[in-house]
Amino acid sequence: MSDLSKIDVEKASFAFSIYDFDGSGKVDAYNLGDVLRALNSNPTLATIEKLGGTKKKGEKQLTIEEFLPIYSQAKKDKDQGCYEDFLECLKLYDKNENGLMLGAELTHTLLALGEKLDDKEVDEVVKDCMDPEDDDGMIPYAPFLRKMCDGWGAKKEEEAAPAEG
Known part of the structure; x- marks a missing residue:
């Protein structure tokens, strides 16, 4: 996570909070792709799954501490196109x-x-x-x-x- 700037962490925290629908400090892993896309990433479905996303709601919850390394990895992904x-x-x-x-x-x-x-x-x-x-x-x-x-x-x-x- 040390490769994320303070601004990256702030942006990630804000996007994460949008998808924290119940205010629990957690986001359903089903929404991982949406959170990453809100951060101008363009992950494929395979990448989302590789990073810990799920195909069904309610299977897994992510905290911000778990999400930041995922976001860091997604930022490094060169296979997403622009x-x-x-x-x-x-x-x-x-x-x-x-x-x-x-x-x-x-x-x-x-x-x-x-x-x-x-x-x-x-x-x-x-x-x-x-x-x-x-x-x-x-x-x-x-x-x-x-x-x-x-x-x-x-x-x-x-x-x-x-x-x-």
Whole structure:
């Protein structure tokens, strides 16, 4: 844990507290991926499981002391990709090299490639992140990707946070 800066620990503690739904000082290991994503990490499902995440709610609880080394390890993971990596992938679908791709191709990609999303997850991502299709069914993919990498996790984090009063 010594490789985490004071700011990293503060950010991790804040994200952890958002997912401590009952105020017990513990987070369900089922939510480990969500906490890591709230901290701008992009772990695969296999990585989450390797780091101690569970597939079912209620199987395991994590304290902040247990979470910090997990976060430290996730920060070191080089196999998670970034905006630029994903942008290069989506450019493969940009047949006219004009920053547009078919919305249907993007939806298919989310459903079929890599760690596949289910229909409900794709619908949520499309609703929250995709600009409306033009008359030809095309969407600008860079803004979609930027929302996915930057804003969507933050939006979900805000929704999970209790309102200050």
